[in-house]
Amino acid sequence: MRKVKEHDERKNEIIDTAQKLFSTKGYGQCSVNEILTEIGIAKGTFYHYFKSKEEVLDAIIERTTEIIISRAEAAATVKNLSPLDKLMKIFLAIRIENEMDSALLEEMHKAENALMHQKSLRCVVTQLTPILVKVIEEGNKTGIFHAEFPKEYMQIFLASALTLLDEGIFQIEPTQQQIMFQALITLLSKMLNIESNLLLEKAALYWQQ
Known part of the structure; x- marks a missing residue:
């Protein structure tokens, strides 16, 4: 042992x-x-x-992903928290820049590390989707959400958000990024079949944390 x-x-x-x-x-x-x-x-x-040194970098990324998933799982199981609030807390947990410094993020975004970057994104989407689905299904049961395809919707939303808001892939201005964020939240509200303003207000509140 x-x-x-x-x-x-x-x-x-x-x-x-x-x-x-x-x-x-x-x-x-x-x-x-x-x-x-x-x-x-x-x-x-x-x-x-x-x-190799590349394999060590891969291990760093994997460990970072594990931290993100662990925090997402913790957010999903908080008692006395509405499904909507759980959803917002989970989205905060996937902000990889909170766990990885700028130097490593820049390295991961280099062309020669494209496969590694793709692997990290795929890993997050694959592991995070079941956590989100449980929260969505909880919201469906309580009547807060009315999502017809929880798993597929979350896969689409995560893949879109993690790609479009990734500055290493799309180098867009902060103003445009904010518009993109609002568009993604509006898309999510349609997936969940809830009022978009409600989700936008909640998302803005959490995103400032």
């Missing part, structure tokens, strides 16, 4: 150190040797856990 713990601790140590170095030096300017020196381990130890 202790060996398993030591294995996880060492792996996390490599990920933590790499994330710090990628943030301060830049992913492209940081070598595996610098990670080794910072931790004080041999090259063989590094390659026991990771095949």
